[in-house]
Amino acid sequence: MEKTVLWSKDAQDDLIEIVYYIKEKSGSKIAKTIYNRIIDKINNSISFPESHRVVPELSEIGVRDIKEIIDPPWRIFYRISDSEIKILSIIDGRRNIEDILYRKMIDGKLK
DSSP states (O other), rough: OEEEEEEEEHHHHHHHHHHHHHHHOOHHHHHHHHHHHHHHHHHHHHSSGSOOOOHHHHTTTOOEEEEEEEEEEEEEEEEESSSSSEEEEETTSSOHHHHHHHHHHHTOOOO
């Protein structure tokens, strides 16, 4: 059975922030290309959600139910349940991932 893909508000906000940042720095055409690339990567990867790795920074602190899709430089975080795949966050991998993830966990955004 195919699982439903849901986006958290945080992941939606992350994607919007990425697209606006790229639009400001590189223009609308490149921003649209990046947006489509991220969406396509998620749609193509989600067919085999278990095949992606557990997020190592979270695994170190005992959180082993969040996986990631890597599309350099972006890291797309998600959680699998019986009926759905929830996209939790999209982060530029060049940033300090540990700090961002820990802050999001504390703020309750990785639910």
